Amino acid sequence: MAFEGLAERLQGTLNKIRGKGKVSEADVKVMMREVRLALLEADVNFKVVKDFIARVKERAVGQEVLESLTPGQQVVKVVNEELTALMGGEQSKIATAQKPPTVVMMVGLQGAGKTTTTGKLANHLRKKHNRNPLMVAADIYRPAAIKQLETLGKQLNMPVFSMGDQVSPVEIARNAIAKAKEDHHDYVLIDTAGRLHIDEELMSELDDVKELAKPDEILLVIDAMTGQDAVNVAESFNERLGITGAVLTKLDGDTRGGAALSVRAVTGTPIKFAGMGEKTDALEPFHPERMASRILGMGDVLTLIEKAQTNVDEERAKELERKMRTNELTFDDFLEQLAQVRSMGPLDELLNMMPGAGKMKGLKNVQVDEKQIGQIEAIVRSMTKAEKEDPSILNASRRRRIAKGSGTSIQDVNRLIKQFGEMKKMMKQMSGMQKGKKKGGMGG
Numbered sequence: 001m002a003f004e005g006l007a008e009r010l011q012g013t014l015n016k017i018r019g020k021g022k023v024s025e026a027d028v029k030v031m032m033r034e035v036r037l038a039l040l041e042a043d044v045n046f047k048v049v050k051d052f053i054a055r056v057k058e059r060a061v062g063q064e065v066l067e068s069l070t071p072g073q074q075v076v077k078v079v080n081e082e083l084t085a086l087m088g089g090e091q092s093k094i095a096t097a098q099k100p101p102t103v104v105m106m107v108g109l110q111g112a113g114k115t116t117t118t119g120k121l122a123n124h125l126r127k128k129h130n131r132n133p134l135m136v137a138a139d140i141y142r143p144a145a146i147k148q149l150e151t152l153g154k155q156l157n158m159p160v161f162s163m164g165d166q167v168s169p170v171e172i173a174r175n176a177i178a179k180a181k182e183d184h185h186d187y188v189l190i191d192t193a194g195r196l197h198i199d200e201e202l203m204s205e206l207d208d209v210k211e212l213a214k215p216d217e218i219l220l221v222i223d224a225m226t227g228q229d230a231v232n233v234a235e236s237f238n239e240r241l242g243i244t245g246a247v248l249t250k251l252d253g254d255t256r257g258g259a260a261l262s263v264r265a266v267t268g269t270p271i272k273f274a275g276m277g278e279k280t281d282a283l284e285p286f287h288p289e290r291m292a293s294r295i296l297g298m299g300d301v302l303t304l305i306e307k308a309q310t311n312v313d314e315e316r317a318k319e320l321e322r323k324m325r326t327n328e329l330t331f332d333d334f335l336e337q338l339a340q341v342r343s344m345g346p347l348d349e350l351l352n353m354m355p356g357a358g359k360m361k362g363l364k365n366v367q368v369d370e371k372q373i374g375q376i377e378a379i380v381r382s383m384t385k386a387e388k389e390d391p392s393i394l395n396a397s398r399r400r401r402i403a404k405g406s407g408t409s410i411q412d413v414n415r416l417i418k419q420f421g422e423m424k425k426m427m428k429q430m431s432g433m434q435k436g437k438k439k440g441g442m443g444g
Ligand code: GDP
Pocket: 108, 109, 110, 111, 112, 113, 114, 115, 116, 117, 142, 145, 194, 248, 249, 250, 251, 252, 253, 274, 275, 276, 277, 278, 282
């Protein structure tokens, strides 16, 4: 995951000071040297690091910290607050025009993830904000871009406006906005042309589109993996075009995090979203505070809860809860729950949002768990309907057949059946306890 190295180093440094009941200026100095190195290694812009360290130092040796009862913890708090401020402080939301449609221009270099992000953003606007966006294919230079957006549109079952690659982007934008008004779309997302490098031709073309489309938002899509380059790209686009926000893609990859920590400070432009994977739902609103907490190993419970809320169907959740209480849970229900957890994202990413999870050594083995889940799915899928509903009929020959069908061993099958039995027993006990509690006390 992103920030792994930085997170590890910062957490290591901060843990040394966290528990201290007394912190001297010398302690702070030593610590700041380590923090500085960690940030530089994460490819954070040199000047940004310098300012950051100066600010933290000033506060860390100030009265607010040294005179507090828990100075070690106060230093960590200061670092957390300053990291948050560095990334923009408050969350910066996507613009909404007074009079629809809101026009959003997506800009960026080729390969940054512009087209993918256009699809993700359309999906996000529909799912989270109940909007009805129109995607516009105006990247007429990258041969596959139009097709790619159309495919995304089909996949999401959302409309894409295109006029092929023989019409100028300005013409496409003009027609698209007219069409959006006609069809009552409240957002227009224009996927503009990218290039491999910034050049005058590209910029002047984007300028023309801007002139015509009068966008409410110009979102620059940048690849977090490219570190300082991403920051330079942002500076250039901002100077020439005036961007209103950035989307950092590929934060799920092995990025050092420098871009995320520098873009805002260098360009003054807020990061509005983070791309966390290739799938259409892998886009998260960027919350500086939560990101800082993740980096410092304090977890990001809020994002975790939000993910759970969007991925779980409330009716089904109630039904499952009832089945657990009445001990009617079948292997199919079990699979469904597994699938729900998985739909929230890769397990290691989810675990990284939990406070202190970074410190758990076992986390490195999470990959293995993913594999186990696949195995569980294969076993359950090899069962007949009757077996799934009543595991007690699973005799030796049935178990052998299931092992064979799922490409696992009899031991694997036995283990799963046993675990399932234990889980059911535990649920029964738990619901028994709850019932008892309801009867016994509370009243009314
Ligand atoms: P464009 O040239 O800027 O339109 O770039 P594309 O949208 O075609 O994306 C380039 C590549 O990056 C594709 O393979 C995408 O699947 C991939 N990509 C985009 N966003 C992300 C992300 O957030 N995470 C990961 N892992 N890959 C991404």
